[in-house]
Every structure is written in structure tokens, then in C-alpha cells.
Amino acid sequence: NAGVTQTPKFQVLKTGQSMTLQCAQDMNHNSMYWYRQDPGMGLRLIYYSASEGTTDKGEVPNGYNVSRLNKREFSLRLESAAPSQTSVYFCASIPPGGTDTQYFGPGTRLTVL
Amino acid sequence: SQQGEEDPQALSIQEGENATMNCSYKTSINNLQWYRQNSGRGLVHLILIRSNEREKHSGRLRVTLDTSKKSSSLLITASRAADTASYFCATDKAAGNKLTFGGGTRVLVKP
Numbered sequence: 001n002a003g004v005t006q007t008p009k010f011q012v013l014k015t016g017q018s019m020t021l022q023c024a025q026d027m028n029h030n031s032m033y034w035y036r037q038d039p040g041m042g043l044r045l046i047y048y049s050a051s052e053g054t055t056d057k058g059e060v061p062n063g064y065n066v067s068r069l070n071k072r073e074f075s076l077r078l079e080s081a082a083p084s085q086t087s088v089y090f091c092a093s094i095p096p097g098g099t100d101t102q103y104f105g106p107g108t109r110l111t112v113l
Numbered sequence: 114s115q116q117g118e119e120d121p122q123a124l125s126i127q128e129g130e131n132a133t134m135n136c137s138y139k140t141s142i143n144n145l146q147w148y149r150q151n152s153g154r155g156l157v158h159l160i161l162i163r164s165n166e167r168e169k170h171s172g173r174l175r176v177t178l179d180t181s182k183k184s185s186s187l188l189i190t191a192s193r194a195a196d197t198a199s200y201f202c203a204t205d206k207a208a209g210n211k212l213t214f215g216g217g218t219r220v221l222v223k224p
Contacts (some may be wrong), residue, residue: 004155031210033211033212035214040183040216040217040219041216041217042201042203042214042215042216042217043156043201043203043212043214044214045211045213048211051123055123058211059213063141090155090156094210100144100146100161100210101146102146102156102158102159102210102212103158104148104155104156104157105155106154107153107154107155108154
């Protein structure tokens, strides 16, 4: 198992550009999550998906959209990037059965100039 | 806003010493989890303690939970250089498994 994978690892954007961050898990997990981590801080939830076909807002959803394409993949889109979205983005998933433990991807480091 | 607040923000110890860090939170929880993050990497789950539990052990880790004080502590015994990392507490308030993370404690273990 590759676990939770994220692409790309690094990205630099100019203000106003758009991009999609990709996340995939091969562990047959139902719930998937997108977080952002700003320097020296903890993670904040952007969006989550409890199951295929459903998505819900987290703590900081403004400026982002998500798509739960299928059970494996959960993408995060920035339609018009802003410098305030410079951050490290982490995807996570939880296995079925109520273990509550989240498995994290390696992160995408995004800089918006 | 962050549910959990870790204390201290940073900790420097010698290899072999114990490291203790604390987490306080504001509202009732379903469970509290601790995660480790090595520099530039994703988070790794360490231990979960449910609201009806008071203490839990996993290897060199000991976690306590005091729901009356809305606080938790993580103790790492006999620390090693490889324990150098940031440690985060995260609370799960209700069904839905939406975690709220604290700001983390940066631990440096000197050989």
C-alpha cells in the first residue's frame, strides 16, 4: 500500500492563477480531509468528505473547492490563488470502523506570489 | 480558532530524559489524539484517548486525560534523538471525525 499520496509536492503560483491539488488513498478509507498548516501553527480543516459523493466545509473553506471523484480520490481546487493561501496542504483519510485515527499524506508546499 | 493549546511551545532536553507536554481544550470532546510531525513531513498518529479514559500507554508514551480540567498530557520517557519532532494534540468533538488541532510543541532531543 502506498497509503495517502499527494501531488504535487511543491508548487509556486502567481496571484490569480488556479490549480488543483490531488490526493489519493489506496486503503479503502471512507472519510477524507484537506487541511492547511501555516508556519508554526497546527492544522486547520478546509473541507472533508465523509463518503464518496459528499463534501462538507471545515473551519477555513473560503477560496477553496473540493471534489470527491471516487472513493480513492479527493481533490482541492484553488480557483484564484491569493498570497494568504501560501501554506502547506495535507490530505488525510480515516479507515471504516470508527477507529478515528487519521492517516496523513506527505503534504504539498504551496507558495502564492 | 484552535480548540487545543499546547504548552510549552518548545522543549529542549538531553537524550535519556523525559519530555512532558500539555494540551488544553475548550469544549467537550469525544476523544483526544496526539500526533507527531517530523520536519517537512506529514503527521503520524501516536495515541488516542477517549473521553471516558483517564490514562493510556503505548511503548514509551503515556497520555493522561482530565476532562474536568479539559486538559491532557503526553509523556515521552527515555527520549531519543529520533523523538525530535513537533507534537500536536487534536480533539474530536463529535461524530464526523473532524479534528481540531492545537499549535504544537516543538521538541528537540540533544544527543
